[in-house]
Amino acid sequence: MSNKLLTLWRYLRTPKKFKSRAQIEKWQRKRVAKHIKFVRKNSVFYANHWQGLGDEDWQKFPLVNKALMMDNLENLLTIDLDLEEAYSIAKSAEITRDFSPHIGDISIGFSSGTSGSRGVHVVSDNEGSNWAGFMLARGLGSSILGKHHVALFLRANSNNYEKINSKRIKFSFFDLLKPMEQLQKEVEIANPTELIAPPSVLRYLADNNCKINPKRIISAAEVLDPIDEKIISEYFSQIVHQFYTSTEGEMAATCEFGTLHLNESIMHIGKQWVDEENGLFHPILTDFMRTTQPIIRYLQNDILVLQKEGCKCGDARTAISQVMGRSDDVFYLQKNNSDEFEPIVPDFIRRAVMRLNPKIEAYHAIQKSRSKIEIGLQPTNLDPLDFSGFEELFKEKNVRKAELIITEHSHIPSTNKLRRIYRECEME
Numbered sequence: 001m002s003n004k005l006l007t008l009w010r011y012l013r014t015p016k017k018f019k020s021r022a023q024i025e026k027w028q029r030k031r032v033a034k035h036i037k038f039v040r041k042n043s044v045f046y047a048n049h050w051q052g053l054g055d056e057d058w059q060k061f062p063l064v065n066k067a068l069m070m071d072n073l074e075n076l077l078t079i080d081l082d083l084e085e086a087y088s089i090a091k092s093a094e095i096t097r098d099f100s101p102h103i104g105d106i107s108i109g110f111s112s113g114t115s116g117s118r119g120v121h122v123v124s125d126n127e128g129s130n131w132a133g134f135m136l137a138r139g140l141g142s143s144i145l146g147k148h149h150v151a152l153f154l155r156a157n158s159n160n161y162e163k164i165n166s167k168r169i170k171f172s173f174f175d176l177l178k179p180m181e182q183l184q185k186e187v188e189i190a191n192p193t194e195l196i197a198p199p200s201v202l203r204y205l206a207d208n209n210c211k212i213n214p215k216r217i218i219s220a221a222e223v224l225d226p227i228d229e230k231i232i233s234e235y236f237s238q239i240v241h242q243f244y245t246s247t248e249g250e251m252a253a254t255c256e257f258g259t260l261h262l263n264e265s266i267m268h269i270g271k272q273w274v275d276e277e278n279g280l281f282h283p284i285l286t287d288f289m290r291t292t293q294p295i296i297r298y299l300q301n302d303i304l305v306l307q308k309e310g311c312k313c314g315d316a317r318t319a320i321s322q323v324m325g326r327s328d329d330v331f332y333l334q335k336n337n338s339d340e341f342e343p344i345v346p347d348f349i350r351r352a353v354m355r356l357n358p359k360i361e362a363y364h365a366i367q368k369s370r371s372k373i374e375i376g377l378q379p380t381n382l383d384p385l386d387f388s389g390f391e392e393l394f395k396e397k398n399v400r401k402a403e404l405i406i407t408e409h410s411h412i413p414s415t416n417k418l419r420r421i422y423r424e425c426e427m428e
């Protein structure tokens with residue numbers, strides 16, 4: 001099958017909705033079973049990792065994480081690949097912004113990790129085409145048969161999209177290395193029907209009165225903070241849709257009501273509970289579409305929050321009320337009368353920050369040390385600042401008061417990810 005056909009096929013084969021959990025389970029069961037069999041046969045690493053357990057016990061397979069995956073990448077891949085060569089190709093592609101780092105029909109990219117070791121991801125052309133079709137199915141509001149001009153603001157490899165340019169669907173790629181002012185002019189000339197960009201870019205376009213009329217806006221690649229969602233949504237007079245993706249896969253997308261649903265048609269997502277009562281968990285990904293670099297029982301360090309009630313759209317795919325961010329976005333503060341530390345998820349920090357002053361337009365909060373939190377605010381010199389949100393938080397969590405350092409916030413969208421809340425200090 002040609003790549004364009006494969007994309008179209010995947011687009012048509014991607015269910016728009018699932019009626020019941022039973023239907024999802026049935027869909028997954030077949031595909032997972034076939035995939036596990038393939039991976040055991042073709043990946044030396046996984047075959048060893050699963051020794052002693054049968055395919056039917058796949059939900060008991062030991063977990064995999066990023067460090068384990070990167071340490072064993074060559075053996076984990078189901079193809080022969082010279083990793084040294086792959087690394088150097090991916091590196092030079094990043095420098096030259098040549099978005100076709102290929103060895104044969106394999107493309108290689110670095111993950112845009114925000115901290116720690118950077119990941120490498122290896123994808124075949126077929127997987128790429130499949131992926132593009134899937135993203136179209138989840139992303140385009142109206143039929144693929146209408147005319148679409150999709151504008152993509154990305155900081156990483158995107159040659160999957162360019163391949164599917166056709167009479168009806170056109171993709172324009174906007175490289176975040178260029179100055180935002182120039183990118184805004186270019187996107188105004190393009191006037192796309194669909195706009196896919198990190199929320200920091202969408203926010204910039206809204207703040208700078210960008211003159212475009214997209215039918216659909218999709219936030220991708222960064223966590224969408226409610227403060228940005230509100231302003232973007234108001235400016236463009238529409239719901240802000242989301243693609244929630246990571247290097248490890250396309251984890252969720254929004255329905256017509258703007259609710260994130262897990263992409264359970266391409267992966268099984270298990271839960272490692274962080275706080276079961278409140279529905280907080282780390283996802284355990286088993287992606288049954290990725291064959292070159294299989295992702296099986298992969299523990300991801302994002303924290304997701306289950307939506308308690310189902311979604312009005314009627315889709316049985318698991319609804320997520322919020323992506324709370326990565327583990328290193330969680331603050332740790334010292335407990336009262338103890339040497340131990342209490343985890344504080346970013347949402348609590350965000351709420352406390354927002355209570356400082358009702359006129360806050362943008363912010364960041366960084367845990368600088370075990371007892372210091374820097375808070376950057378925009379506009380500056382807001383007065384008065386109400387610290388009761390933080391005081392209540394410290395009291396409720398029974399932790400020692402952290403020193404709060406107020407500074408200014410500014411962020412210009414670029415290849416650097418915007419992270420509003422994160423921890424800079426190591427806790428180990």
Ligand SMILES: [Zn+2]
Pocket residue numbers: 255256257259261311312313314315
């Ligand atoms: Zn929904």
